[in-house]
Amino acid sequence: MSFNVPDDLRYLDTHEWVRQDDDTATVGISDFAQDELGDVVFVELPDEGDELTAGTDFGVVESIKAVSDVYAPVSGTVTAVNDDLIDRPELLNEDPYGDGWLLELELADESELDGLLSPDEYSDQIA
Amino acid sequence: MRYDQARWTNDEARYEPLLSEKSTTEVSTDDSPLPDDLTRDSLALPDLSEPELARHYTRLSQMNYGVESGPFPLGSCTMKYNPSFTEDLAAHPAAAVHPDQPTRTTQGTLELLFGLQDYLGRIGGMDAVSLQPPAGAAGEFAGILVAKASHEHSGEGQRSEVIVPESAHGTNFASAAMAGYDVVSLASDDDGRVDLDALEAAVGEETAALMLTNPNTLGLFERDIEAIADIVHDAGGLLYYDGANLNALLGQARPGDMGFDVMHYNVHKTFATPHGGGGPGAGPIGVTAELAPFLPSPQVERSDSGYEFVEPDHSIGKVHGFYGNWLVLVKAYAYIARLGDGGLEDASAKAVLNANYLAEQMDFEVPFEPFHHEFVASAGDRDAADVAKRMLDHGVHPPTTKWPEIVSEALMTEPTEVESRRTLEHLAEAFNAVADEDDETLAAAPESTAARRIDQVRAAREPRLSWQSLGEYTGGRTH
Numbered sequence: 329m330s331f332n333v334p335d336d337l338r339y340l341d342t343h344e345w346v347r348q349d350d351d352t353a354t355v356g357i358s359d360f361a362q363d364e365l366g367d368v369v370f371v372e373l374p375d376e377g378d379e380l381t382a383g384t385d386f387g388v389v390e391s392i393k394a395v396s397d398v399y400a401p402v403s404g405t406v407t408a409v410n411d412d413l414i415d416r417p418e419l420l421n422e423d424p425y426g427d428g429w430l431l432e433l434e435l436a437d438e439s440e441l442d443g444l445l446s447p448d449e450y451s452d453q454i455a
Numbered sequence: 456m457r458y459d460q461a462r463w464t465n466d467e468a469r470y471e472p473l474l475s476e477k478s479t480t481e482v483s484t485d486d487s488p489l490p491d492d493l494t495r496d497s498l499a500l501p502d503l504s505e506p507e508l509a510r511h512y513t514r515l516s517q518m519n520y521g522v523e524s525g526p527f528p529l530g531s532c533t534m535k536y537n538p539s540f541t542e543d544l545a546a547h548p549a550a551a552v553h554p555d556q557p558t559r560t561t562q563g564t565l566e567l568l569f570g571l572q573d574y575l576g577r578i579g580g581m582d583a584v585s586l587q588p589p590a591g592a593a594g595e596f597a598g599i600l601v602a603k604a605s606h607e608h609s610g611e612g613q614r615s616e617v618i619v620p621e622s623a624h625g626t627n628f629a630s631a632a633m634a635g636y637d638v639v640s641l642a643s644d645d646d647g648r649v650d651l652d653a654l655e656a657a658v659g660e661e662t663a664a665l666m667l668t669n670p671n672t673l674g675l676f677e678r679d680i681e682a683i684a685d686i687v688h689d690a691g692g693l694l695y696y697d698g699a700n701l702n703a704l705l706g707q708a709r710p711g712d713m714g715f716d717v718m719h720y721n722v723h724k725t726f727a728t729p730h731g732g733g734g735p736g737a738g739p740i741g742v743t744a745e746l747a748p749f750l751p752s753p754q755v756e757r758s759d760s761g762y763e764f765v766e767p768d769h770s771i772g773k774v775h776g777f778y779g780n781w782l783v784l785v786k787a788y789a790y791i792a793r794l795g796d797g798g799l800e801d802a803s804a805k806a807v808l809n810a811n812y813l814a815e816q817m818d819f820e821v822p823f824e825p826f827h828h829e830f831v832a833s834a835g836d837r838d839a840a841d842v843a844k845r846m847l848d849h850g851v852h853p854p855t856t857k858w859p860e861i862v863s864e865a866l867m868t869e870p871t872e873v874e875s876r877r878t879l880e881h882l883a884e885a886f887n888a889v890a891d892e893d894d895e896t897l898a899a900a901p902e903s904t905a906a907r908r909i910d911q912v913r914a915a916r917e918p919r920l921s922w923q924s925l926g927e928y929t930g931g932r933t934h
Contacts, residue, residue, distance in 0.1 A: 369915035392911045417916065 331454060332359040334425055338401065338441055339450035345425065346401040348441060353402055356429045357389065357420065360454045365391040368420040371413040373431055378406045380433060382440050387430065389420065402440040404433035461514035463906035471514050473922070474501040518905040520852055526878050528813075530829045530855040530867025531624065531672060533702045533724030540793070541727070541786035550785055554777040558763055565762030568778065569755040571739075571788045578791075578799070579701070579718055580711020581741025585750040587779040590731060594719030594738025595630035595666075595697065597751055597774045601742060602664050602693045602717055603634055604749040604771050611691065614663035618692075620649055622672040622859040624699060636663055647673045647823040647861060649683055658690035668697035669704075669713065672859045672867075674810065674826030676703075684714025693717060693746075701725045702871065703807060703828035706800025710741075717742045722787040735780040737787065753778065803828070805872035809879055813870050816883035818890045822862055829869035831862045832886075837897065839864040842889050844908060845900035849885035 337345040343361035347354045362368065370390040380386050385397035409431045413419055420428040435441075445453065464470045480502035484494045503511075521527070527534040544550065552564050572584040588594035599617065606614050617631035618639045631638050639657055644650035648671065658665075665687045669677045677683065687694050696710040696718035702725045704710070710718050722737045723730045730736075742750060751774045753764035764778075794802060806828040814821050819832040832854075834842045843853030843866075855867035866886075870879060889897065901907060 367912040367915075369912060392915055 331363065332425070333447050333451045333454075335447050337425070337447065338444035339447070340399060340401045340444060341450075341453060342399045343454075344399055344401050346441065346444065348435070348438075351435050351438070352407065353404060353433045353435050353441075354429050355401060355431050355433065356424055357398060358450070358454075359424050362421050362424045362428070365389065365396065366393045367391055368417045371417050371420065371430070373409045373413070374406050376406050376409060380404055380406060398430065400433075401444055402433065403436040405436070406431055407434050408432040461518045461905065463518055471511070471518070474503060474508070474511060475499065477507065477511070478502045520847070520904070525851055526870065526874055526882050527852040528854050528868045528870045528874075528882060529852065530831065530869040531699055532730070532855065533699075533721070533828075533869060533871055534730070534852075535724070535727045535871050536873045537727050537729050537786075538790065538793075541789045544789045545782040545785045550782060552781070554781075559761070562761050564781070565755050565764075567788055568781075568784065569757055569762055571784055571791070572755060574788070574791045575720055575739055576741055578705065578709070579696075579698075579720065579741045580709030580713075580715075581718060582711075582744040583747035583750060583754070584739055584741045585754060586737065586739045586784055587751045587773070587775050588719065588738040588740060589775045589780050590736040591699070591719060591721040591723070591738040592626040592630060593774060594721075594740045595626055595695075596633055597738075597771070598695060598717045598719050598740045598742075599630050599634040599636070599664065599666075600771045600774075601740065601746055601749045601751075602695065603636075604769060605693070605746050606663055608749070608769055614661055614692070616661040617663055617695075618654070618657050618665045618687075620667065620671070622647070622861055623666060623668065624672070624697060627666045627697060631664075631666065637661075641665075643861060647671070647675050648677055649679065651679055651682060651686070654683060654686050658686055658692060660691070662687065662690045662692035664693045664695050664717075666695040666697060667715075668700045669710070670700050670827040670829075672700075673823045673831050673861065674700075674703075674829040675823055676827060680713045688714065699724065700828065703803055705803035706796060707803055711743070717746055722783065726787040727790045728783050728786040735783055737780050737783040739779070739784075751775075802872045806870075809870045809872055809874055810868070812876070813868065813879045813883055816880065816887075818887045819866060828871075829867065831859065832866040832868060833862050834864035834866055837864060837890070837894070839866055841894070841897035841900065842866065845889045845892065845897045846885050847901040848903045849888055851882055851885045 337347050339345050339358065343358045345356050345358050368389055368391045372388040374386050380400040380403060382400055382403045384400055386400050387398045389396050389398055410429050459469055461471045479499040481497045482500050483497050487494045522534050522536050552561050558565060568586055571586060575584045576582065588597045606612060615637055616639050617636040618641050619627045619631060620641045620643060622643055628638050641657055642650060642653055669680060671677055684694050693716040694714055696715040698718055698720045701720065717740065719738050719740045722728045748768040749771055750767045752766040752770040752772060754767055755762055756765045810826065810828050810830055814830045817832055819834060821830050821832045823831060839856040843856045846853040857865055858867060859865060870882065
């Protein structure tokens with residue numbers, strides 16, 4: 329089974345993705361991650377204004393199979409969280425790179441993105 | 456009118472109504488001794504005859520599958536039949552004591568608690584026992600707190616890690632984390648046991664304890680247990696025994712003799728008290744003499760003037776109200792006293808024999824052996840959850856599925872000593888019949904139970920946590 333790994337994103341080995349748009353970064357979990365988790369039933373996210381540190385956990389994704397921490401690919405201040413996930417956690421399964429996004433950050437250090445996995449490297453990891 | 460077996464349904468014509476939905480009578484509250492502003496004018500109470508009441512609960516019980524319905528080989532859970540004589544004793548008027556009664560009026564109660572401390576201590580090879588923790592996981596947590604208190608008392612409070620094999624029960628990780636420890640996960644070796652080299656590499660000045668169950672989750676005896684104990688003790692750590700699999704050891708071997716310092720007992724597994732399901736339970740803990748001063752308070756001791764409650768010198772305090780769940784402890788005491796030394800030894804021998812007799816007849820592969828009281832078969836290219844659902848149609852409860860993850864599509868099976876040879880053969884036939892069926896049949900199962908396949912996703916996303924009449928219930932969002 330092959331999974332969708334969009335070319336324009338960077339990845340964390342714990343299966344989060346990040347999309348950069350100038351000094352803003354959008355964060356979510358990968359297609360592979362949502363498939364491994366199975367049906368997501370609950371998502372816990374930080375508040376706007378919270379400071380995240382790269383590599384540390386910022387929230388929880390719960391499926392019928394497992395409860396998993398999610399990790400910040402980069403450091404920064406939370407500028408938006410996806411409130412739609414509260415009522416519709418299934419968005420994470422249906423559209424992990426679109427409507428199932430988790431949060432937006434104001435990047436603290438753009439260079440942190442360079443340390444993340446490229447789409448090819450991430451594809452190799454989940455192969 | 457026609458007969459319908461009680462079933463889980465939203466069909467108003469067929470579901471089993473609540474008592475208050477069957478019939479109620481308005482009862483006046485005029486005679487209430489409470490002030491008027493605290494009482495309602497009248498109260499609608501169920502109004503049913505005793506046979507109607509009995510039939511209601513019988514029908515509810517038929518909507519379920521329990522160990523009194525058929526075999527229940529749920530691995531690692533030791534689903535023994537709960538002998539009814541223990542219920543009779545717990546319901547005996549002499550067992551009805553108030554926890555605040557003066558101890559001179561409750562000497563018999565204290566004698567039983569003291570006796571159970573003694574029984575459990577001798578069964579586990581432990582010097583002191585606390586009966587207070589109210590469940591197995593609560594016992595784990597209390598045991599780890601005792602270990603932590605001991606480290607802190609001896610100036611070793613810097614120890615911050617608890618090592619847990621990756622195959623361990625999830626509660627081990629949780630108990631260690633709840634007690635404030637970092638959890639270090641330990642990989643198994645190719646034989647499914649603790650990897651000694653990995654353990655050597657994992658221990659150090661940070662090690663507070665290693666949590667282990669033996670036989671382990673695959674039913675395999677950790678034959679290097681003495682070397683494991685030496686490695687942990689040489690590093691200054693303590694060895695914790697998870698009593699989940701104690702049923703394999705009764706009268707055969709003792710955790711204390713293997714080098715364990717602290718353990719918990721699952722009385723609902725090993726000693727045939729009812730599994731809690733959220734109700735009252737008991738998870739006593741046993742410790743070596745070195746750790747006894749840190750046990751929860753109170754302990755029961757015997758003095759010249761009788762039995763009394765005492766607080767251990769450096770007690771971690773209370774982990775539950777009063778003395779633990781007394782009536783559960785009565786049942787455990789009764790079971791142990793009834794079986795005696797010989798009976799307990801016989802129980803564990805037969806538990807191991809039954810598991811091996813069953814596995815021998817199974818078509819599903821059992822990759823790890825020699826196992827003891829339980830084994831983990833693999834459903835191979837079948838979905839273990841589908842296999843489990845289909846087994847219900849064959850009249851047996853399925854095993855634990857998809858865990859431990861060391862075995863793919865795991866079917867973790869523990870028949871216990873209570874099943875007869877006839878029942879074990881019926882169980883094997885059920886496993887083998889399901890193994891021969893096609894995927895479509897399995898995916899559509901169960902078809903003969905009071906409820907068909909549960910929509911787990913919807914149940915988790917839209918839980919109904921309080922009573923609503925079916926007429927008012929809109930079913931949440933449509934799917």
